[in-house]
Amino acid sequence: MKMPAETLPLKNGKTCVLRSAEPEDAERMIAYMKIMLGETPFLLRAPEEFDFSKESEAEVLRKRRDDPRALMILAEADGEIIAVSDVTPRGSLSRVRHRAALGMSVRKDFWHLGIGSAMMEKLTAHARRAGFEQIELEAVSVNRRAISLYIKYGFRVYGTRPHGLKYPDGRYADEYLMVKTLNPA
Numbered sequence: 001m002k003m004p005a006e007t008l009p010l011k012n013g014k015t016c017v018l019r020s021a022e023p024e025d026a027e028r029m030i031a032y033m034k035i036m037l038g039e040t041p042f043l044l045r046a047p048e049e050f051d052f053s054k055e056s057e058a059e060v061l062r063k064r065r066d067d068p069r070a071l072m073i074l075a076e077a078d079g080e081i082i083a084v085s086d087v088t089p090r091g092s093l094s095r096v097r098h099r100a101a102l103g104m105s106v107r108k109d110f111w112h113l114g115i116g117s118a119m120m121e122k123l124t125a126h127a128r129r130a131g132f133e134q135i136e137l138e139a140v141s142v143n144r145r146a147i148s149l150y151i152k153y154g155f156r157v158y159g160t161r162p163h164g165l166k167y168p169d170g171r172y173a174d175e176y177l178m179v180k181t182l183n184p185a
Contacts, residue, residue: 001020001065001067001068001069001070001071001126001130002020002065003018003019003020003071003073003122003126004019004020005017005018005019006018006019008075008114008115008118009114010110010113010114010115011112011113011114012113014077015077016075016076016077016082016083016110016115017075017076017077018073018074018075018118018119018122019073019074019076020065020071020072020073020074021061021064021065021072021073021074021084021086022061022065023058023059023061023062023065024058025061025074025081026054026055026057026058026061027054027057028080028081029057029061029074029081029084030050030052030054030057031081032074032080032081032082032084032107033050033052034047034050035107036105036107037049037050039107039108040105040108041140041165041167041173042139042140042143042146043105044165046168064086064088067088067089068130069088069089069100069130069131069132070086070087070088070089071086071087071122071123071126071130072084072085072086072088073085073086073119073122073123075106075110075115075118075119077110082106082107082109082110082115083104083105083106083107083110083115083116083119084104084105085102085103085104085105085116085119085120085123086102086103086104086123087100087101087102087123087126087127087130087132087135088100088101088103089101089132090136097131098131098132098133098134099132099133099134099135099136100127100130100132100134100135100136101135101136101137102123102135102136102137103137104116104119104120104146111145116146116149117149117152117153120149120150120153121153123135124153124180124182127182128182128183132182133181133182134179134180134181134182135155135179135180135182136177136178136179136180137150137155137178137179138161138164138175138176138177138178139175139176139178140164140165140173140174140175140176141160141173141174141175141176142173147176147178150178150180153180154180154181155178155179155180156178156179156180157176157177157178158177158178158179159176159177160174160175160176160177161174161175161176161177162174
């Protein structure tokens with residue numbers, strides 16, 4: 001699904017642009033992911049595990065754009081991608097068509113500026129219009145900033161996945177399973 005570009009005023013007085021991710025963003029998206037994976041231990045992949053080619057990333061972006069029920073949004077400032085979020089169907093089978101998955105990441109330099117909140121509002125509104133009845137996500141249990149944002153937007157923890165992530169040094173991190181029930185549009 002495509003979302004038209006819009007300018008978002010940030011809490012620091014600057015602006016960024018929110019818009020749909022496009023296949024042409026593939027190279028910059030790969031650069032963004034390499035930065036993100038190096039900045040935070042809260043994402044699924046380690047930096048060295050992100051080995052998408054420009055062509056394969058473009059195909060992922062094309063599929064998201066062309067899926068009427070999915071929406072991938074990026075935020076950009078000064079020509080750089082600074083945040084990415086998406087809502088995607090959990091599946092196409094009749095018994096799971098009512099469920100969507102949500103993912104979000106924001107570069108550390110841009111935390112606390114309102115980008116996550118703006119993206120959450122866009123994704124939730126899209127999910128309602130697309131006919132989803134609930135949005136689901138996983139969050140590392142010690143990622144307090146993200147969990148606070150999700151709770152602010154109506155998500156609740158419904159379970160914990162013990163040892164959901166394992167780090168190279170042998171440490172584990174639990175994941176919270178979170179859900180938000182949507183009212184019809």
